[in-house]
Amino acid sequence: MGVAPLKVHLVDGTYELFRHYYAIPSRSNAAGQEVGATRGVVASLLSLVAGGATHLAVATDHIIESFRNELWPDYKDASGIEPDLSSQFGLLEDAVQAFGVPVWAMVEHEADDGLAAGAAMAAADDRVEQVLICTPDKDLAQCVVGERVVQFDRRKRRVFDFDGVVEKFGVTPASIPDYLGLVGDTADGFPGLPGWGAKSAATVLARYEHIEQIPARESDWDVSVRGAARLATTLREQSDRALLFRRLATLAEDAPVSPTVDELEWSGPTPQFATVCETLEDESLMARAEALASSR
Secondary structure, eight states, X not given: OOOOOEEEEEEEHHHHHHHHHHHSOOOBOTTSOBOHHHHHHHHHHHHHHHTTOOEEEEEEESSSOOTHHHHOTTSOOSTTOOHHHHTTHHHHHHHXXXXXXXXXXXXXXXXXXXXXXXXXXXXXXXXXXXXXXXXXXXXXXXXXXXXXXXXXXXXXXXXXXXHXXXXXHSSOGGGHHHHHHXXXXXXXXXXXXXXXXXXXHHHHHHHHOSGGGSOSSGGGOSSOOTTHHHHHHHHHXXXXXXXXXXXXXXXXXXXXXXXXXXXXXXXXXXTTHHXXXXXXXXXXXXHHHHHHHHHO
């Protein structure tokens, strides 16, 4: 019997916590602690393992702020996050770790950086057939490599490989940071350049790939874009800002993560998981985890 292909699932814990917080009803335990979103994420991870995932890790924003806040003062931070949501960040990390899944809790970096670093680590292992980065966040599209490193939107059950990224954004994965540098990313708090929209940025970058390779004069462009003269002028006058925004959008593959794929293999919950389930007031999670572990 042959060895099953090794697939690695890397989960954006921060995204999952936000998603479940706003998607499911509030739930407080006997101590008055909000636990609903954390319960949802743990149940989601159980479903992932039940579906066949064998090697997985979860990246989180242990501290919302990162090195990017020093580069751009308006970059996203912890302000505006609901207290019942922010109070579950630590609980989620404890719960996932107790479930038996490595947690990459980012301090100087962001969860996205952890996912990028983890994807690079896993892809360097010849045993790995595919790395699935489980998040719809457009930043992670830059990490896609052919059909081997892909983005997986678990909610929509959609996989984005190289061709999928090109179809979605109009540029290759290598140009995603440049694309975001021009159009901006409101979720992360930087605006891009005035006048540059998704269509114009995709058209120009599909030809020139990177910001610094775009000719300074629109008369030298090999593509036709509406308002090209205005766009070229803006880029000339604000090139430093465009490069800064690209820096903000470029993920750091040197973020601290597990050193080997072997450390990502799920072998069952730790003894601490029972205590976590008591805090979450959901004994079914423990029963499901034990059943999964015994079936391995």
